[in-house]
Amino acid sequence: MEPLHADDPAGFGPYQLLARLGSGGMGRVYLGRSPSGRTVAVKVVHAELANEPDFRARFRREVTAASAVSGAFTAPVVDADPDAPSPWLVTAFLPGLSLQDAVERHGPFPPDSVAALGVSLADGLAAVHRAGVVHRDLKPSNVLITPDGPRLIDFGIARAADGSAITQSGMVVGSPGFMPPEQAGRHESGPPGDVYSLGAVLTFAATGSGPFGEGPMHAMVYRVLHENPDLGRVAEPRLRAVIGACLNRDQAGRPTLPTLVHWLSRIVPEDTSPQSTGWLPATVSAEIASRTQQVPQGPVRLAATVPPGSPALQAPPVGRRRALAIGLALSGAAGLAAAGGGWWFLNRDKYRWTWETEWGDIVDSPVVTGGVAVIDQVWDRKHTVYGLDTDTGEERWKSEIDGPVLGVAGAQDGAIFLYGGVRRLIALNAADGKETWRLPITEAGRGVVTGSGLIFMRRGDPETGDPGIAAISLATRDVRWHVPAGTSVFPPPAYANGVLYFAADRTLIAIDVATGKPRWTSPGKTKLIGTPVVAGNTVYVSSEAALNALNTADGKLRWAFPNTASKGVSYGWIPTVTDRFVFIPSTGGGLNAIDVDTSAQQATARWTFSTGGEVELGPTKQHLLSPVVHDGVACVFNGQDRLSGVDLAGGRRLWEHRAAAFQDELPVIAKGGVHLATKDGVLSVEPKSGKILSRTEGLKTARLSAVGDRLYFAGGDADRTKPDRACALDPPTP
Numbered sequence: 001m002e003p004l005h006a007d008d009p010a011g012f013g014p015y016q017l018l019a020r021l022g023s024g025g026m027g028r029v030y031l032g033r034s035p036s037g038r039t040v041a042v043k044v045v046h047a048e049l050a051n052e053p054d055f056r057a058r059f060r061r062e063v064t065a066a067s068a069v070s071g072a073f074t075a076p077v078v079d080a081d082p083d084a085p086s087p088w089l090v091t092a093f094l095p096g097l098s099l100q101d102a103v104e105r106h107g108p109f110p111p112d113s114v115a116a117l118g119v120s121l122a123d124g125l126a127a128v129h130r131a132g133v134v135h136r137d138l139k140p141s142n143v144l145i146t147p148d149g150p151r152l153i154d155f156g157i158a159r160a161a162d163g164s165a166i167t168q169s170g171m172v173v174g175s176p177g178f179m180p181p182e183q184a185g186r187h188e189s190g191p192p193g194d195v196y197s198l199g200a201v202l203t204f205a206a207t208g209s210g211p212f213g214e215g216p217m218h219a220m221v222y223r224v225l226h227e228n229p230d231l232g233r234v235a236e237p238r239l240r241a242v243i244g245a246c247l248n249r250d251q252a253g254r255p256t257l258p259t260l261v262h263w264l265s266r267i268v269p270e271d272t273s274p275q276s277t278g279w280l281p282a283t284v285s286a287e288i289a290s291r292t293q294q295v296p297q298g299p300v301r302l303a304a305t306v307p308p309g310s311p312a313l314q315a316p317p318v319g320r321r322r323a324l325a326i327g328l329a330l331s332g333a334a335g336l337a338a339a340g341g342g343w344w345f346l347n348r349d350k351y352r353w354t355w356e357t358e359w360g361d362i363v364d365s366p367v368v369t370g371g372v373a374v375i376d377q378v379w380d381r382k383h384t385v386y387g388l389d390t391d392t393g394e395e396r397w398k399s400e401i402d403g404p405v406l407g408v409a410g411a412q413d414g415a416i417f418l419y420g421g422v423r424r425l426i427a428l429n430a431a432d433g434k435e436t437w438r439l440p441i442t443e444a445g446r447g448v449v450t451g452s453g454l455i456f457m458r459r460g461d462p463e464t465g466d467p468g469i470a471a472i473s474l475a476t477r478d479v480r481w482h483v484p485a486g487t488s489v490f491p492p493p494a495y496a497n498g499v500l501y502f503a504a505d506r507t508l509i510a511i512d513v514a515t516g517k518p519r520w521t522s523p524g525k526t527k528l529i530g531t532p533v534v535a536g537n538t539v540y541v542s543s544e545a546a547l548n549a550l551n552t553a554d555g556k557l558r559w560a561f562p563n564t565a566s567k568g569v570s571y572g573w574i575p576t577v578t579d580r581f582v583f584i585p586s587t588g589g590g591l592n593a594i595d596v597d598t599s600a601q602q603a604t605a606r607w608t609f610s611t612g613g614e615v616e617l618g619p620t621k622q623h624l625l626s627p628v629v630h631d632g633v634a635c636v637f638n639g640q641d642r643l644s645g646v647d648l649a650g651g652r653r654l655w656e657h658r659a660a661a662f663q664d665e666l667p668v669i670a671k672g673g674v675h676l677a678t679k680d681g682v683l684s685v686e687p688k689s690g691k692i693l694s695r696t697e698g699l700k701t702a703r704l705s706a707v708g709d710r711l712y713f714a715g716g717d718a719d720r721t722k723p724d725r726a727c728a729l730d731p732p733t734p
Helices: 055-067 099-106 111-130 157-169 191-207 217-226 237-246 257-265 282-291
Strands: 015-023 027-033 039-045 077-081 088-092 143-146 149-152 323-325 351-356 367-369 372-379 382-389 395-401 407-412 415-419 424-429 435-440 449-451 454-458 468-473 479-484 494-496 499-504 507-512 517-523 533-535 538-542 546-551 557-562 581-585 590-595 607-610 628-630 633-637 642-647 653-658 668-670 673-678 681-685 692-695 700-707 710-716 725-729
Touching: 015 039, 055 077, 099 143, 099 191, 099 282, 099 653, 111 149, 111 191, 111 237, 111 257, 143 282, 191 237, 191 257, 237 257, 367 407, 372 407, 372 725, 449 494, 468 499, 494 533, 499 538, 507 538, 546 581, 590 633, 628 668, 642 673, 642 681, 653 681, 668 700, 668 710, 681 700
Parallel strands: none
Antiparallel strands: 015 027, 027 039, 039 088, 077 088, 143 149, 323 351, 351 725, 367 372, 372 382, 382 395, 407 415, 415 424, 424 435, 449 454, 454 468, 468 479, 494 499, 499 507, 507 517, 533 538, 538 546, 546 557, 581 590, 590 607, 628 633, 633 642, 642 653, 668 673, 673 681, 673 700, 681 692, 700 710, 710 725
């Protein structure tokens, strides 16, 4: 949930609005209250849909049918006005947790819980079908688990909106991986189609993924039409057989709903009540209980954090930019439940601030420098860079960039660096956002390396054009020196203590940045493919054959550890170095811990921990499986679905949490806790015990970074492919 905005009405019909619950393709959903005091969900159709030809007639027919639905496992319709300027529908408010969120946070359900879920949903679908309505969009996010049992939501209404869309564009309507083949093939989908979708939903509940995995829409449609579902991970034979029958490609071969209830009931333990939470895994039941809390007694509206009349409150009609501060007036709003995509109320005591784009997307996570969080917003291929106050989230400045921008490359000494396309580097003043200079570059790399008042970049020799690396003065933009590399393709360099380390083919070169003269060169037998990492008196660099540890004083090899990188690639694992261990992953999902002070020329791992994930090298994946270390524990995300705590002494797993996150996410340490950006928020854990300290919910997050004791990240609603919000979070102290 989140507060009402200034442009939200006081109510629709006799229903008073209290807060926002969420939004979707059809419209916006509000928390409301009826004249009798009943808490309800008010769904309001988007104006553009309401203006489409024939939409109101379709909407009216579907509302009439949905109003006739009654059953213990559906969300009953309370009221509707299809003739209003913005048609609206009122249903009972169901606090709870979607099946998608439950499985992503707590893992797959055991077989008896899956069977109990199937019995309840089959009963709910039977009620929908008796009313002459076909759901047509049954998926994990449309199954709500409440204290009174599972409920089907958005039945029938999706059909009204979808029917209009089909008439206009012939699009495939439904959710990839959960729609039946007849629907994927753009044919009429009736009640047997809902049975098919139910089988796909039960597969998700039992395994954590749908029967056809994940992928883009066109790939999923192809799999549904031409491939067999993957049920190998459904362990219980009877449950696997029932689900397989539901997923029969032939509609006539699928079981009826009464037959399905009969089959599944044999798997459900006796005395199991579906109208409770006793059939659920204990952790899911506990979270649902925590969400069933008090709703606001009156409307809660967004309070501005900037003076009325300021530009931040006068965005264009299409704009959505706003700063939400934690000190809002929330009288009576404590302990609000989450339902239907709400996120802000669940986390209002955790976020320092959030900031939304006026329009478009955020390119990456905020880059913080000099008390400013820098945001790169793109809309219609035009970039605007914003500087936000790190304490309040208020806009200090904005700078519109002409021409293409590939993103914020970094920040150093009060300057912000942007890649302006692939051939220029732009510097902005962090204090006011004004452009200070531009430099031509050979190509855009992965970040900017600076030090000793210089910026180091790949660049051809000014006279001969030979490829190499150049040092350019940040003050005058003059080229101080140029060192040939013999190749134009090499990993980004590393700077430390007045020395630049860069890999040129098979040779690591240490350059005195004051003179541009090599201090030493260290030739190897195979190509160097990783960015050097400097720690203490050692520089570490990956080659095609090994991770090499060299003395920073003379470049002599101290030890080497066999590398699992593939030959011929131009990127390799980047190690994580602590005071005791060097951590380097392997493509099989193993995390190797090597003693920093090993005396063996051919080093061996002190221990290897299996993370349970399988990752491959790639240009943006060099840090995958990189752990963070705190209080004797290495915390590592496996790139797929779990965060683990590993005992440094022996490599033993201390704890593990299921965490659905993007593959390239890395944990960070702040305030003594370990934090991970997940697809549903930020997970914060005490490293030693594995105790969950905090969990923000309802906002897909990415690219978490820690600056001091504060966390910064980009986020967006679950249905967005790119973030549209920047957030700052003050994590709890263990």
